[in-house]
Amino acid sequence: MSSSVILSYITFVYFLSFLLYLMMMVMGKESIGRAATFVTLAGLAGQTFAIVLRWAESYRLGIGHAPLSNLYESLIFFAWTIIFLYLLTEWRTKNKSIGAFATPLAFLALAYASYSPSVNSRIQPLVPALKSNWLIAHVITCFFGYAAFGLAFGISIMYFLKKLEKPGKKNFFLRIIPRPAILDDLSYQMVVIGFLLLTLGIITGSVWAHSAWGSYWSWDPKETWSLITWLVYAALLHSRMIRGWRGNKLAILCIIGFSCVLFTYFGVNYLAGLHSYAQS
Amino acid sequence: MSVTQPFRYAQGREPVERQMVFDGKSGKLFCDCGIKSMMIKRLGFELLIGGCTLGIMEEPNRPDDPNILWKIFSSLKLTLALLIVLAIGSVFGTLIPQQESAMELAHKLSPGLARLFSSFQLFDLYHSMWFRFIIALLAANLIVCSINRFPASLRRFRGQPSPERPKLFANLAPQMAFALNRDLEEVSNNTSAYFRERYKRVRSATTAQGEHYLVGERGRCANFGVYLVHLSVLLILLGGLVGSIFGFEAFVNVPEGATVEKVMLRKTRAPRRLPFAVRCDKFSLDFYPNGTPKEYRSDLSFLVDGKVAHRGVLLVNHPITFKGITFYQASYGTIAGNMARLRIASKNGVEDSSFEAQLGKTYDLPGGHAKFEVVDIRSNFMGMGPAVQVQVRAPSGRNPGIWLFQNQEKIRRRFPGIFEKFPQLNPAAFEPFVFSLEKIESRYYTGLQVSKDPGVFIVWTGFFMIVVGLFVTFFMSHRRIWIRISKSPQGVRVEVAGIASRNKVGFAKELDRFRDKLQDYLLEAPPSQAETA
Numbered sequence: 036m037s038s039s040v041i042l043s044y045i046t047f048v049y050f051l052s053f054l055l056y057l058m059m060m061v062m063g064k065e066s067i068g069r070a071a072t073f074v075t076l077a078g079l080a081g082q083t084f085a086i087v088l089r090w091a092e093s094y095r096l097g098i099g100h101a102p103l104s105n106l107y108e109s110l111i112f113f114a115w116t117i118i119f120l121y122l123l124t125e126w127r128t129k130n131k132s133i134g135a136f137a138t139p140l141a142f143l144a145l146a147y148a149s150y151s152p153s154v155n156s157r158i159q160p161l162v163p164a165l166k167s168n169w170l171i172a173h174v175i176t177c178f179f180g181y182a183a184f185g186l187a188f189g190i191s192i193m194y195f196l197k198k199l200e201k202p203g204k205k206n207f208f209l210r211i212i213p214r215p216a217i218l219d220d221l222s223y224q225m226v227v228i229g230f231l232l233l234t235l236g237i238i239t240g241s242v243w244a245h246s247a248w249g250s251y252w253s254w255d256p257k258e259t260w261s262l263i264t265w266l267v268y269a270a271l272l273h274s275r276m277i278r279g280w281r282g283n284k285l286a287i288l289c290i291i292g293f294s295c296v297l298f299t300y301f302g303v304n305y306l307a308g309l310h311s312y313a314q315s
Numbered sequence: 316m317s318v319t320q321p322f323r324y325a326q327g328r329e330p331v332e333r334q335m336v337f338d339g340k341s342g343k344l345f346c347d348c349g350i351k352s353m354m355i356k357r358l359g360f361e362l363l364i365g366g367c368t369l370g371i372m373e374e375p376n377r378p379d380d381p382n383i384l385w386k387i388f389s390s391l392k393l394t395l396a397l398l399i400v401l402a403i404g405s406v407f408g409t410l411i412p413q414q415e416s417a418m419e420l421a422h423k424l425s426p427g428l429a430r431l432f433s434s435f436q437l438f439d440l441y442h443s444m445w446f447r448f449i450i451a452l453l454a455a456n457l458i459v460c461s462i463n464r465f466p467a468s469l470r471r472f473r474g475q476p477s478p479e480r481p482k483l484f485a486n487l488a489p490q491m492a493f494a495l496n497r498d499l500e501e502v503s504n505n506t507s508a509y510f511r512e513r514y515k516r517v518r519s520a521t522t523a524q525g526e527h528y529l530v531g532e533r534g535r536c537a538n539f540g541v542y543l544v545h546l547s548v549l550l551i552l553l554g555g556l557v558g559s560i561f562g563f564e565a566f567v568n569v570p571e572g573a574t575v576e577k578v579m580l581r582k583t584r585a586p587r588r589l590p591f592a593v594r595c596d597k598f599s600l601d602f603y604p605n606g607t608p609k610e611y612r613s614d615l616s617f618l619v620d621g622k623v624a625h626r627g628v629l630l631v632n633h634p635i636t637f638k639g640i641t642f643y644q645a646s647y648g649t650i651a652g653n654m655a656r657l658r659i660a661s662k663n664g665v666e667d668s669s670f671e672a673q674l675g676k677t678y679d680l681p682g683g684h685a686k687f688e689v690v691d692i693r694s695n696f697m698g699m700g701p702a703v704q705v706q707v708r709a710p711s712g713r714n715p716g717i718w719l720f721q722n723q724e725k726i727r728r729r730f731p732g733i734f735e736k737f738p739q740l741n742p743a744a745f746e747p748f749v750f751s752l753e754k755i756e757s758r759y760y761t762g763l764q765v766s767k768d769p770g771v772f773i774v775w776t777g778f779f780m781i782v783v784g785l786f787v788t789f790f791m792s793h794r795r796i797w798i799r800i801s802k803s804p805q806g807v808r809v810e811v812a813g814i815a816s817r818n819k820v821g822f823a824k825e826l827d828r829f830r831d832k833l834q835d836y837l838l839e840a841p842p843s844q845a846e847t848a
């Protein structure tokens with residue numbers, strides 16, 4: 036069985052874990068929560084296996100390279116980083132409600148990769164520009180950063196949902212979402228991790244561009260959008276650390292920031308630029 | 316006369332209750348923020364504070380203050396506004412085609428709109444004056460804010476907190492205290508020994524009531540992380556500036572076998588002479604079985620005074636630097652070589668003949684009555700593909716020059732009658748011969764990006780520092796722990812409290828662990844240790 040077939044099945048594993056997390060929130064049963072974590076963990080294990088398998092397959096084709104070279108492979112890796120980071124967060128915070136907001140992101144990324152006709156899942160050889168040791172460092176740092184911003188986005192959505200809760204009235208769905216103050220702190224921590232990794236991603240990309248294109252910064256749309264994202268999150272961090280912004284304002288900034296991330300990732304493909312190999 | 320006013324202030328943390336005292340006689344404002352009293356002169360006010368700066372020091376009735384500029388640049392509102400303006404400006408730059416590709420859009424726009432766009436330098440937005448001006452403002456803002464905040468950080472770094480801080484223990488969580496059935500002095504000495512091993516700058520004090528206080532800290536350097544980040548942003552900007560002033564970016568196409576000494580600057584399209592010559596010995600392409608390119612490779616020689624000083628293989632991602640100038644494999648293409656294969660048919664029965672003609676050489680036409688010469692070879696003439704110009708020299712004095720196209724049949728189909736209409740395109744213009752072009756020799760040229768950027772090293776330093784700085788800023792924290800040891804009905808009561816500059820949750824865990832370990836240590840410590848210590 037080829038890696039892309041396994042990955043298309045993993046899509047449904049993550050959908051199942053999304054449903055389980057939802058059921059856990061609605062029914063409030065701990066056993067369902069445990070099942071959800073188990074299914075997500077199994078999905079991550081399967082996905083890790085499939086990624087390693089794809090890597091091995093590329094060597095069997097004689098064009099061996101890490102599976103991080105085109106849109107399909109990046110989407111797969113994006114889903115992987117989201118789940119990995121989410122499970123780490125679940126383990127640290129001992130709260131499973133974030134799962135209902137993180138797993139759909141991974142599910143959507145995998146579904147887009149596996150079932151969109153415009154995404155090519157074939158293993159392709161590396162074009163000369165991509166043949167560099169910086170490829171792995173650049174892609175890994177960027178996508179872990181994106182995943183952290185994705186979680187911050189999910190937590191900000193949770194924040195607004197939690198605010199709908201009326202005191203005194205028992206709401207089954209919102210009950211186990213942590214207090215707004217905790218969500219606020221958690222999303223801030225995610226932004227911090229994301230900001231550091233995005234910085235590293237821009238730096239590795241810049242050093243790479245210097246050796247591939249002869250210029251560490253060429254205002255290519257993807258570069259520019261990553262800078263825009265960086266500026267938005269820099270503004271967010273300053274407004275929180277110096278002006279003490281909390282709550283609504285910060286959650287809105289997290290959502291704006293993640294839309295910039297998505298535009299850097301997908302939207303830029305509609306603009307001409309140097310990052311064209313990430314389009315198909 | 317003095318007025319006491321309670322107030323709350325928040326500086327990147329939860330609001331704290333403090334008291335402010337205004338002394339009418341001296342006109343001084345005092346604030347009980349602890350540590351060490353400091354005097355700061357600002358905007359006509361003298362503010363005596365300890366350990367922290369306040370964000371609320373302004374005198375409303377002095378609009379003509381000479382420091383008004385300083386005040387504007389030290390505002391975080393300006394920072395946020397500049398970050399957002401830069402972000403929005405950059406968005407426009409990605410939506411409007413820039414530089415080379417801008418011409419296309421400029422032609423489509425109405426003349427007025429195009430003029431408006433170019434007067435705002437929207438076609439080269441990232442190098443426009445206003446974009447650079449905003450970056451300069453941001454840099455100034457960064458410097459002023461950092462200078463403004465640095466003294467407070469330095470104070471926090473240097474500051475020796477007083478061990479005696481009874482207020483910290485006023486609302487202590489019950490689990491942060493424990494009781495021991497031991498002697499007060501012994502516990503105090505053991506605690507001090509344990510504390511000194513794990514925390515820095517531990518100091519102690521004993522009050523008149525016989526209470527022992529200890530204070531120690533860790534991670535003092537965390538106070539400087541943010542300055543490292545700001546400094547590295549400035550370094551990166553400086554590196555960019557140095558590169559744009561003292562460096563250049565250019566390109567050059569070098570045909571195989573050719574030598575160049577001049578390159579074309581990207582910005583001005585002006586030629587620039589290199590201090591040496593570059594020869595492309597060979598260009599080669601390699602493909603994967605499925606046809607996608609695998610490798611572009613140029614074998615280059617660098618010549619100084621006509622002698623080869625250095626040879627190197629240039630690949631994508633593997634630039635070559637010679638005498639401070641770096642060469643990158645950027646593109647490739649083909650150009651016409653010196654040879655063309657012509658076919659000459661004749662209407663009077665002389666056999667068709669094929670010539671491998673070299674540019675500029677004269678050949679006899681079949682029959683020997685006339686000669687011809689290939690005077691020009693083009694890989695793409697008038698957008699109609701490879702072509703050569705042939706000049707016939709006949710004794711009769713008729714010297715028609717005709718262009719021959721390789722894609723003659725295609726062109727005939729697209730433009731019927733074109734060859735008959737224009738004599739200079741008519742392959743049968745010199746009777747009785749009919750010329751045709753079979754093939755032109757083509758050569759590869761390698762497209763090189765040539766650049767010199769003395770600012771790169773500064774930028775790299777900035778990159779390294781910003782990563783370190785962000786680590787320090789976000790993951791290190793200045794933690795201070797106070798311990799109070801006092802007599803209690805059970806014997807001795809030990810209380811632990813602390814303040815951290817960030818990551819309160821992590822610090823609470825650290826305090827918990829510290830209290831547990833301290834309790835274990837004190838319970839296990841032999842009483843004799845107290846006497847020797």
